[in-house]
Amino acid sequence: MRTFISGNEALAHGIRLARPHVISAYPITPQTTVVEHLSSMCSAGKLTAEFVHVESEHSALSCAIGASATGARTFTATSSQGLLYMAECLHYAAGGRFPVVMMNANRSTALPWNIYGDQRDSMGLLDQGWIQLYVENAQEALDMSLVAYRVAEDSRVLTPFMINMDGFVLTHTYEVVDIPDQELADRFLPSYVTDNRFDFDSPKSMAFSVGPEQNFRFKFREHQAMNRAKKVIAEAEKSFAEVFGRQYTGLVENYRCDDAEYVIVTIGSVSGLVRSVVDELRRDGVAAGLLKIRYMRPFPDAEIAEILRGVKAVGVLEKDISFGYEGTVFTNVNSALQVAGLSVRTSNFIGGLGGADISREQIRDIFQSLESDGRRLNFLGINREEYDD
Amino acid sequence: MTERSKTINVRTLSDDELFYGHKACPGCGGSLAVRIALKVLGKKSVAVIPAGCMSAVGFNFPQLSFGCNSIISTFAGTASMMTGIVAGYKAQGIDDVTVVGFAGDGGTADIGIQALSGAIHRNDNMLYICYDNEAYMNTGIQKSSLTPFGAATTTSPAVDGAIGSLSDKKNLFEIVAAHGISYAATATVGDLPDFMRKLQKASSYRGTRFIHILSPCPLGWGLKTEDMVEVAREAVSTGLWIQAEFYDGEFHYGKHPGTFTDVNHYVRRQKRFVHLSDEVIKKIEKARDEKWLHINRYTKQLERS
Structure with missing residues (x-):
């Protein structure tokens, strides 16, 4: 029904x-x-x-x-x-x-x-x-x-x-x-x-x-x-x-990553927005992809590494932070890459804390920033200069 | 009819041991309460024991000392785990299992009181037994809310003239009764026939039932092992521990000892109290007398109505 x-x-x-x-x-x-x-x-x-x-x-x-x-x-x-x-x-x-x-x-x-x-x-x-x-x-x-x-x-x-x-x-x-x-x-x-x-x-x-x-x-x-x-x-x-008659994709979902140069790895509901931006960027000729992690435990380390093999840069977008270090998903993804012997450029984007909105524009910005050597740890919508010690 | 329909007393008590081979200290009141209760309740029981003395002494894989089904709960979760077991059997159409909990004074009156209150409120069909040794004994004698006034513990030490515990025992029995529980009783390991009778009476009710049994701890109280039972009896004869039942919405108090035995004697044989001055002991007697006055007033009122 x-x-x-x-x-x-x-x-x-x-x-x-x-x-x-x-x-x-x-x-x-x-x-x-x-x-x-x-x-x-x-x-x-x-x-x-x-x-x-x-x-x-x-x-x-x-x-x-x-x-x-x-x-x-x-x-x-x-x-x-x-x-x-x-x-x-x-x-x-x-x-x-x-x-x-x-x-x-x-x-x-x-x-x-x-x-x-x-x-x-x-x-x-x-x-x-x-x-x-x-x-x-x-x-x-x-x-x-x-x-x-x-x-x-x-x-x-x-x-x-x-x-x-x-x-x-x-x-x-x-x-x-x-x-x-x-x-x-x-x-x-x-x-x-x-x-x-x-x-x-x-x-x-x-x-x-x-x-x-x-x-x-x-x-x-x-x-x-x-x-x-x-x-x-x-x-x-x-x-x-x-x-x-409904097929799910296992521990992860690979969305247009097979020939992607730039991939956002994320988790949960924000994946829908990222998927949509990937489609837009693909229309513009950017080789973008989405890797959605469905299971954080057991952690799909081999699956993640396999999908990210050959990718130029990876941005991990997540709604959590381990204070004093970085996002937990990011740590896990980097570990998976290291175990697989891959040296992919990775950076971390913390967003949505306390329900803060994550916009289409911000996703596009993430993809854009992946094309150059950016900061390792980024906070969406936060202007760090306002908070400098 | 089942075993339980026959009256169990010291002569008919089963020789089967359902709590056996554990490593409780010599003269442990708590383990005696568990042992006797399971003999009365029988093999179709599931015993729930939180982290504490009884689980520490009886539940070390592969040396497991319960002859009936048993499980350790979280410290705060004796009653909530019992609730789950009751619900699990009910959902599967099984209604002949006795779900019994054995938690200490800290596990019951402190960290476990929320779950206990919830279970009584729902009237979940279980028997909850609090073996009260009047402090956190498993961790090495720290004060609980059932530690009596004046008792020295490692967190209420009687050093530099300090009195020891400065608070009175929480009135657990009346707190439990105030929920309108099916059946509640107090007991001591100094009177096992009375405990057996109360276990059977509790078993004759459905819904939540509760027994609060005073269970002296020779180590924590500073007693000679062989004095454990006698001290439990003396707690009653001094009037400090009140034997009581609550059922059908009314309190029923055990007989007033008439003339109380000497509190001084009770106190002086326990190392946890040796520091008490005569003045403090008088204070303890006064609190006892007030409590009995309250009880006598209640009992008389009941008789009149």
Whole structure:
């Protein structure tokens, strides 16, 4: 069924189609309408799930972990301050190999307070052991809800999955979305079957302590599982295309990069604008390209290096910064290039912090600046001279 | 009928050990509370234990000491993880599992109180047991909000004439009861038959149930190991620890000890209190008397109505 809905509502439909057993819900802007929609679906009998009104985000994820330990499929959603408040439980879910699926509405973090979208919340938590996907539109939000469970619950992976959506720009923007039938969703997504649960025939102690020697081994296995997700994501997308007829592009999207001289690497909703500017520049004879990173973890290092091989200059545009250094995506991309032995000129463009607009003109300026040897670290719309010490 | 329908007492208590082979200190009150509770609740239990003494002593892979299903929660997340387990089973149509939590005083009255309050508010079907050893013992005896007035801890030391903890115990039992909980009780490891009765009474209710059990810590209190049980009894006979239940919307207090035993004796046998002057001990007695006055007034009111 094709219908005109917001990104959050699209995601809620995706979660409904995944038939979670337990949803733990706590409101935070701009995530709130996700749990509102799910609550309505439960009340209307369109979704049979335990909908738990928890008392905080920490409890939201702690509750989801507890439910997962019974073998239940679980969902929660958060944003910004809420994501930070539950940070302890992020490690917990990952280390315990509980395949919780969570939506995060990317939003700036206080201080200063701000409800608008940047990606500093999730980028600051890259090392917590969660698969991190960044979607670009409402349809993808719905579709990836199903892919998320399929990947997270795969016995080769058993790793929690965070679906990131840019606050407001994606969460609150209305788009035409195709809502698939339950029957198709059921064909794509099997029930969650796991040994990683309590067992009354053979009782289990879960989430235990482990001393230094063995602990390291558990962490290594966690790392291996996350890396195995790359293959499982590819399998899931192939199967998704067969069932639903929509093909996604894996860990990254290569848009006109094959013969490109200048490429912008970016993530999330701003990709649409960059894609459009690439088309404009191509009409003007500039060999521009877009490399969209979909998954920040597991990180597509080899895929990125392969696409950027032979490119003259790369600009990494991102809505986050690691204060005192540079953008986190930039650091990761440079590492991927270095590992592959590529010496491509790269520079970093920080934009959109606190929801600041990123304009078409600014994207064009980035491409232009790539043609000459510019500054390594740039802040869109900031005139540094005004701030000189 | 299930095992649980039979009354369990010291004679009929199961020989099965569900918390066994752990490395708790000799004379540990908390581990005794866990051991007895699981014997009463039986194997169809899921035990949730936050980071703290019981998880530190019983949960070290591959030496795992629980004979029933069990899980460590985050420190703040005992009740919220229990909520998830309850919801997970409910969603899968399973309704014969006892979800029981064992958290200490800090894990309950401080960092875990938000999640506990939420669970009681929703009336999630669980039994939450707070084993109260009156300080953060696992980290080495730091003050919690259930540390009694006058007790020396490493963060409320009795040095240079200081009294030790300057705050009274938070009234956890009444806070819990104020939610309108299905069942709440206090108990001590000095009276296990009473604890067993309360566990069974708690099991006869649905919704959230809560037992606050005083569990002396020989190391943290400065007790002789062999005195642990006796000191727990003395906490009751001095009137400092009040045995009580709350159900069907009303408080039910244990018998007034009549004549209280000597607080001085209770206090002097514990190193955490040895620094207390007679004057401070009088203050403790006065606070106790006021509390009992309040209770007697309540009980009389109840009788009249």
